[in-house]
Amino acid sequence: MSENAKPRVAVFKMASCDGCQLQLLDAEEALLDLAGAIDIVNFAEASSDMHPGPYDVTLVEGSVSTPEQEEQIRQIRGDSKVLITIGACATSGGVQALRNATGKHEAYIRAVYPTPEYVASLEDSHPVADYVPVDLELTGCPIDRGELLTAITALLQGAMPRISTSPVCVECKRRGYVCVLVAHGEPCLGPVTRTGCGALCPGFGRGCYGCFGPAQPSNNTDALGRRFIELGLSPAETSDRFRFITGWAPAFREAANTFGDGETKEEVRTP
C-alpha cells in the first residue's frame, strides 16, 4: 500500500471532557501501530499538523451545545465518509444534558457566568445524531478503548464493526460476580445498561450508574425503577438514578419522567 492510500482519519471534539479521545492517546503502543496503518490528518489534541477534509473516518467526541457547533457538525459530516460518534456526550448529550428540559438554561448560565450575555449556548445539549446521520455510535463515559480499537480495526478491513448491546448483567454473570442488587440491595442500573465497561461497578462493590447508556433491545426500566422504590429510594431519587450520565438517552429519559415529576426542585443559586 502506498503512503497516500492510507485511510485519512480525523478526530473532532464538541462539548466534552476530552476523556474519549484520550482513550486514543492512552492506547499508547497500539496508537503507534495504528499510526502506521492510518493517516491521522486532523487530531488537535495530539498534533498541531491539521488538515482539512475529506476524511475517510471521522471520530467525534462531545455534544452539540452551541450554535457554532450546529454548523460545525454539518461541515464535518459533509467531509466524512464514515462518521463515528464516541462517548456519552456525542451519543446522548452527556452529563451536561442534565440541563435539558429543566426550563432553567437561562438560570444555569447566570449561576455559572457573571456576564450571561457573552455566553452562546443552546437550550439543550444534543447528541450528534440529532443533526446528522451517524454511521456508528460507541457509547460509554468514557468509551471502552478495546471497543474503539476493535471498531477502527474492523473499518480498516472494510467491515462495519459489531458492538455488543447486551446489558451489564450478562457481563456480571460471565465474570461470576455476586449480584449487588439481589444480594446487597444496592440500586444497580446493570439490568438496563449496555455493557462495555466489563461490569466495572459491581466488580468494585457498587451499583452500575449507567455510563454506557440503555442496553438493547429489552429495557424494563419500569420494573427496575419499582424495585428501587421497594429498596427504599423515593420516586424522585429513582428518577435521578436514570437522569444521570446518560440520562438524555430516550429509554432513560422516559424512565426518569415516569418516576419523577420532570421538574428540578429548587431555584438555581448563583455562587
Next chain:
Amino acid sequence: MTQRQVEVPVIARVEGEGALHITTKDDEILDLRLEIYEPPRFFEAFLQGRHFSEVPDIVPRICGICPVAYQMSAIHGLEQLFGVQVPDGTHELRRLLYCGEWIESHILHIFLLAAPDFLEMHSAIEMAKEHPELVKTVLGIKRVGNDIMEKVGGREIHPVSPRVGGFSRAARKRELDPLLPRLEWALEQMPGIADFVATLPRPELPRQTEMVGLVHPDEYGINEGDLASTTGRRFTAAEFEQVSREEHVAHSNALHSVMVDTGAPYFVGPLARVNLNAGQLTPVATDVMRRAGLSVPEADPFFSMAARLAEATLAVEESIRIIRDYRAPEPSMAQVTPRAGRGMWVTEAPRGALYHRYDVAEDGTILEAKIVPPTSQNLRHMEKDLRDFLPGVLDRPDEELTRLCEMVVRNYDPCISCATHFLTLDVTRL
C-alpha cells in the same frame, strides 16, 4: 511601521479548545487575547439538587485527564463538612491513586503535548520516528500510571471506586503487587529521561511572581495541607475565596484569578510546588530535577517541564513505597451521615491547586457548588507571560513566533475543559 498578527485559531496539544489572537505594531502589543471557545457545561449549576453521594461520579466528568483531582477535592471537602473519620489506610490508597494520575498526566504532557515543540515537530507520533526507543519508554511509564488508576479506581478515566467515606472496594494487595517491578523499571528510566530533557533547547523567560501550592509538614502536598506561596503567604482552603478572587477582563471577556490584596496574578502548578516543597522531593526525584537543569528557587515557566518530570519521578517513588507497605483499609468505607453546612478543600491536580466548595442541606442535597480549577487561576498569568515574552522574539518569522507563543501557553499544561466551567466566552464573531 509593521503591523503583525499571530493567529492560532486552534491551539493544538492542549486539553480542550482555545485560540490565541495577538496583534502587534512595531514593538507594541496592540491586542492579545487567549480566547476560550470551549462550550460551557454548567457543572456548578446542575450539581445543585443532586445528592452528595453522586458528586464523585459527576465532577470527574469535568476533565478526562485529571478526573481523580476532581474526585479528591470534592470527597475531602464533603468529608470535612460531615466530620467523617475514614478507615486507616484510606489516605495512602488515595495518595496512590493520585500518584497514578500525576504519572500519566505529567508524562502525557511532557512527551505527547509539550516536547514536540522543543524539537520543532508536530506530534509525538512524528517524534516516535526519530526517537523510537525514548517514545516507547515514556509510553511504558505512562501506562504504569494508568494501570495504578485502573487497579485502584477501576478505570483510568472517571474511576468508580472513590466515594465520600473511602472506597466502594479497596484494591487488594495482590492486585497492586504486580505493579512493583514495572514501577521500579520506570524509576530506573527517569534519570536518563531527565538527561534527554536537559538537551532540549529551552527558551527563557526570567520573571518574578507569586507561586502558590499546598504544603504539608509530613509529605509532598497532594491531597492535604495548607496553601502557601513563595512570597510567604499562608492560608487554608477555607480562606481561599478571601485570598483569591476572579476578575473580569475587558479585552478577553474571561475571568482570571488574582490575589485579593495585591490584584496581581499568581501561578499554580508543578513549578510552584517544587519551589515550595523541594526539600520533600524523594531521592531520585531530586536527582532528576537537578539533571533536567532545574534548581530552586526558579520562576522561569520554561522550567515547567523539568518540574513535571521531577514530580512524575516523585509519584513513582511514592507509589513504590505505598504498595510495599500496603494494607487494604478495612472496612473500605466509613459510614457517612450528612449534615448541613459548607465544605471547602484544595488538592493538587497535576496542573495545580484545585479548589472546591459545597453548600449542603441537612439531607445531603447539594445547594451550591463552586469549583476553581488550576487553569482558571493561571489564565491571567498566561497572558502576562505572553506580554513579557513577545518583545524579545518579535524579530522571528511568523511560523516560529507562533510556535514560541504556543509554547508559552503550553508551559501551563492548560486544561481548557476544566477552566470553562466559569470562564465567560469571547463570542465576538465577525
